[in-house]
Amino acid sequence: MTMETIEKDLLPDEKLTAFYEANNQVILSASSDVLNHHRTKALENFRKLGLPKYRSEDYKYLDVPALFRKEYTNYITPGRIEFQIDDIFRCDVPALDTHYAILLNGFYHDHGGSLLELSNGVIVGSLLEASRRYPELVARHYNRYAGLKEEGLVSLNTLFARDGIFVYVPANTTPDKPIQLINIQMHEIPLLLQYRNLIILEENSTAEIIVCDHTLSPQPFLSNAVTEIYAGAGARLNYTKMQNQHNASALINHRYIYQERESHVNSTAVTLHGGIVRNNLFVRMAGEGGTNISSGLFLTDQGQHVDNFTWVEHAAPHCESRQFFKGILDDFSSGAFSGRIVVKPGAQKTNAYQKNNNLLLTNDARMNTRPQLEIYADDVKCSHGATVGQLDKDAMFYLRSRGIGYEEARFLLMFAFANEVLANIPVVPLRARIADLVNKRLRRELSPCNSCPMHCC
């Protein structure tokens, strides 16, 4: 059932569809009606769209087909893995007690029930199990937002998705603790993982969600993961994501956020470490008076590549969106930012803002940034700005003239640059913990992730 069984001279797209056709009975029978319902259409879409072509408009700096050309086992059935959560996982965020859910290689890791159902109606657990137990609830949202922008990789995910994490917060409810979602990748062979998360916040609910992506074994992993987030009217969500994977990993991450009237979503993604990381963020402001704050920080060195792509769509009037992305690139690493603000006809009084600042520490590091505005309404306020620069020489001299050594002065300035993004993380202990990790990362003291004893979240 591995990819190798499919003929090698096929294009990666054809390999994937051939693999699906050869294995669709296995996928369909182990899945649920709700998830299966979308597969035929997904196959049709994927045939039409295929994998994004290198140098195409949205993938100018990332060769996706090349990633899929490598040999991975398409992990559609969870294998048995000896995994002792208590041995490996220790929450190191002080004063941060969470409800947590673990995805092991894209499948929910059962640690006392596949769905945690709290007394106030909050559900955290396996998407597969939720789609069986609450088919109507899941069907109402599943794959409804992931189509906001046509994307071959998302069709591919819908085609293969078997499990992922499901979070449901009923109307007017706040979970008693933050919810922590932990993606762990650990296996003896290279894997292709296509998990699917669904987060639903009904009207006037509030949630704090923390997501961590980790690799715990040194094998190459390719993830093509989709997360759909629905924020009902007046809902408030703080979503903080930390990516800490090893250099042989490739992570393509699609986050779709659909916001109803007067909802407020604040999401931050911190890429501490990773071989190749692509973060796609799609936001639709679908109801009046909503607010979206999206920020991102990445730190790269060696040959790492981090690509942030954002698409924020104002489809309703009186909404505000703010994007703030930063990167610090060392060695010969590379990065890309492509950010678009789309203001639809009628979305008057939109207030949209985007900023992208990057710091190159060497002459070999490369950064491409492309801010884009597309405006079809006349009474709006939109602005954007992008910079690629080096450490401020005057500031360096000022610090050194006070006795601070070159390395320390450099570090103080880098940390100050990074910390501006972290200021957007509303939970103080979490922000402090992430700041500590960024600090270690900048000092190159962060342990390589495949031997990481999970101290980082």
Add this chain to the structure above:
Amino acid sequence: MLVIRNLKAKIEGKEILKGIDLEVKPGEVHAIMGPNGSGKSTLASVIAGRDFAEITEGEVLFDGENLLSMPPEERARRGIFLGFQYPVEIPGVSMVNFLRTALNEHRKYKGLDPVSASDFLKLMRQKAELVEMDSQLTGRSVNEGFSGGEKKRNEIFQMAVLEPRLAILDETDSGLDIDALRIVARGVNKLRSPQNATILITHYQRLLDYIVPDYVHVLYNGRIVRSAGKELALELEKMGYEWLKEESEAL
């Protein structure tokens, strides 16, 4: 303490310092005056270690050691302090973190343990009082959003914390009103001791009403054209710098 011999420096191919000789001994206060563009700030920056000028000739010795081969941080740890004409804003680096890091680097150099958090805060409060600096400012990022006067006061504050042996104050008086000037001068005077020396770089005589120098040097066109006692400053105040031009053109 500081000996400068025949110092020549170029910036972008243009000779700015054309052979400076200067000696500063412990306990002395020297004022270096001169019109704009005479090379005063270049001299200050070269002593502090900013690598923007090419030294073509001469030497700078501090305690008999070649200063020019040392990175700026080492010069600072040996006791040299530059009060900037234009203090740099560093968003995101807090005053507390900045100064504690700097102080601990100085202590490490002297073989001392890092200062404790409570001792450091006590020191900050005490030194802020000395320069009448609003203690709120120490909670902010370095110079960020400080007014011109606050920035200058912050320079003296840092000087008070780091206790240098040789302070070079580059146009610390420019942009200050009389009250601020008096406060800055009082700070400098309180820090004066028989072990320390100060070089005041100034365009105007005004500062010297408050900080009385032992020597006054006139820098013009990259050279020290006149050195004398404090009375030279008064003379300059009366006569301006025009006579200098005539004198040096006559040479």
